[in-house]
Amino acid sequence: MMKGHIAPNMIIGACEWVALPELGINQLRARVDTGAKSCALHAMDIEQFDRDGVPYARFRVPIGRHENMRWQRCEAHVRRMRRVRNTSGEPEERITIRTPLIVGHSRWDVDITLTNRERMRYRMLLGRTAMENHALVYPARTFLQGKPRL
Template sequence: MIIGACEWVALPELGIDRLRARVDTGAKSCALHASDIEPIRRDGVDRIRFRVHLGHPRPRDDRDCECLLKAVRRVRSTSGESEPRYTIQTPIIIGHSRWMVDITLTDRGRMRYRMLLGRKAMENHALVYPARTFLQGKPRLDAGF
């Protein structure tokens, strides 16, 4: 699949049908703008609760999410500082394609794009054509594994 410098993505298990993501081959991992991040333990299983804000520059909608916590990873931010981030694993849909990705949760409130699509998520799934944007159109929510 050929994707542009920006693409529409869906994160169906988080209740997100459409979100603009910035494609960044310089970033190893995906990052999602989240607030009110709270680790919890339910039935002996580590989970994470958080709020996703959709829209820019002002959020037009919020989603309260909860899912399994995959890990806490140290991630180097664009400023060069290393910080611990909660990581989840969830399906992503771009165009007609759907696959699992790891996403770190962080404050991207000042960023234009609420999600960053890193190179590990694109590996074996997409090639980037940086001169174009939104080549795949809106995500097809009926896309299967």
Template sequence: MFFARREPGVPATSSLHAHRVCRLDKGFNPVQRLADHPDVVQCRYNRLQETTVMIVIGWQEHIDLPLLGLTNLKAKIDTGARTSALHATNIVEFERDGVPWVRFHTKFNDDANDVDVECPIHDRRHITNTSGVPEQRIIIRTKFRLGAKLWKIDLSLTERTEMKFRMIVGRTALRRHPILVNPSKRNLMQVAANSDHTQRITK
């Protein structure tokens, strides 16, 4: 159940859906009494029903990109970024059977991954970098594993040599999944996996 502020002109007795007639109020603290907010109504988000089990992850997690041969990568979960980004150097475009492909080199200092990758080009997009300057980037689509979950995401290729994290996971990669980000914790999926492993051993 979510709390949202009623849009002007919408009667309090209307049957509402959050995505149509009311918006999430970022400034509203659900711990406060509803009586203090007479213009607040309760509404159910149509995608996530009350029975949905939410997965809580930290602001930093270890992830896998199995189709690229990259595992146990330290990634920042950055909901302020729309598109996920992967560190890439020596980017070369070429064609294979008439299909545009890209070859690039990537390295992660935290786990000594240092590999050359080849994969099809999915798209090209103008993305604003950390300095606020738009730049055109190559987009690839690949499998992404977080904990026990595996799904496809889009990754922009850009050099992140000077960045602390060689990969960031943007909000588009997470939005269709029941995931909550705890900004005060990190590696929660790793902790959960270790806990599950311990339980299995002791049973």
């Protein structure tokens, strides 16, 4: 093992159930993508504002599918603006937030960019930086960790 690295404590599949508890999201299907550096969350009606001089973002995230879909209203501190290449390879500026992520029994903080992913099958993309030191990916399987344990 290389110096300074921690051995991952779980094996995850190509897709996993995740929770973002500080955003009020108890379960969401995420696509695990080792080709993507960062995480991305499908967010609509993104609005930036200041709270006591601190930058924040207000946005909505769709939860559930089709007839059972509801909109979760979220607010989070804006960590930074980040230039990211989208699925088409085009660069775009995105708001980046930092929030706890739960996969299975494990919880850790991740940076997530906010973007419109309505044309994508999964509302969240779990990128390799978020998995570093936490998980190994077994791409032939899905949902190995089950629903998040809050």
